[in-house]
Amino acid sequence: MIVISDKDIKGEDYRSLIELALKKCDTFAFVKRRDMMADEELAMKYHYKLVRNIQEAFIERKEQSEWEVTKLLEATAYVFYYELNEQTKHFLQTKSNSLFDWISPLPEDLMFFSGDDVWLAVCSHEHFFVISEEFNDFDDVIKSIKNA
Template sequence: MLEINNQDIKGQDYEALLELALKKCDCFAFVQRKDMMEDESVIMKLHNNLVEPIQKSLIKVNEQSSWIVTSLLEGTAYVFYYELNEETKNFLLSSSDSLFDWNRPPLPEDLMFFKGNQIWLASCSHERFFIINDDYKHIGELIEEIRSIKKR
């Protein structure tokens, strides 16, 4: 995995990243950390209102203490897994215009994309880094592929 620090993907590049993810991945996930919730019922109500448009694409919700970019010392988080399709891509695009905007509040955090059980890209928004699979040897290769999507 290649780790990219302090290089957010924003605006048109973010839109192209989502197009590329749609071509390469079949699932995405994001996280609501229970240890960061002052009132779980209020946070989950806000979360459910946010994701209501894509609820039919929900695959599963796991309660986990770790995921690809984070291991909690204590507590757990809800990790929501969704099908990646045109509708959910549009949701991701309308909810944010930046990879690092996926941070609480108001959005869930740590946006991740998968092909089957393999991670393609995972962000840790509050620490401002993301990892990408071994298809890319450096950030320039990813940006080049993103920008080639924008030209089409």
């Protein structure tokens, strides 16, 4: 995986990245950290309202203490996994305008998978992401999404 720090992908480039992800990946996930919820019941009610239009693409929710870009020491988070399809692509393109905008109250740490392999994983609050080694660097990512 290639680590890219402090370089967000925004606007039309972000939407094009989601298009490229749809071509390369079959699932995506994002996170709701339990230790960041003042009121878990209220936070989860908001979350389920936010994702109601993509519920038919829902695969599973796991309670985890670590995922591709984060390892919590004492807390857990809910990681929600979804099929990546036209409907969920539209959801991802319209609910955020950049990779780093996936932060509370939205779910955090957007991740894309091709089978069991991570294609892209974002650590929103730390402003970095990791991406497949099919890319050489950030400029290569931007070039690829503009050509997608």
